[in-house]
Amino acid sequence: GGIITQTPKFLIGQEGQKLTLKCQQNFNHDTMYWYRQDSGKGLRLIYYSITENDLQKGDLSEGYDASREKKSSFSLTVTSAQKNEMAVFLCASSTGLGVYEQYFGPGTRLTVL
């Protein structure tokens, strides 16, 4: 089996700060995703990537950048953290498109002071 790791587990930032979240997978999956999870709002897709160096915007991409320089890693940058923001960011990967399940990392919990 494989695993998805996310670093850091907890991230505390200041308003206006640029913050980077990292995700690594050893499944050798082509497709990777970043989701934002807010209490009561489910999961919202921020960015996804169907292969190395591919980047596609999801439903909530404003205020974020992403990077997929290697097949195994997918980074997300909060370009300017918003005061009092609090959310969990989940990274996931999948073998391909269509009928394939997604495998999730444990998440990074962001708090902005």
Next chain:
Amino acid sequence: TQTVSQSDAHVTVFEGDSVELRCNYSYGGSIYLSWYIQHHGRGLQFLLKYYSGNPVVQGVNGFEAEFSKSDSSFHLRKASVHWSDSAVYFCAVRRNNYAQGLTFGLGTRVSVFP
């Protein structure tokens, strides 16, 4: 567009009870539905999926789900819950743009008491 509705935000049951979590969807394309479980502080884990064939699908840890095209539903069931089943359960439907993966419901929190 595809949508997923989970009518119960929170369900409370006792150990050994059965539980059914409701999921209704709207989707115009080729069906792919799934359920995921999220334990506190963890990522989501895949439970089961349906995209064709027998409308009753079996998943891990005794979970099963039944697809109904007429009701646009994909309800999750377990005959006898354990305290370790306490978690949030998400229903998901495949997006029209397959590359975007899944649209998730808001989740149903299940609390199992001894």
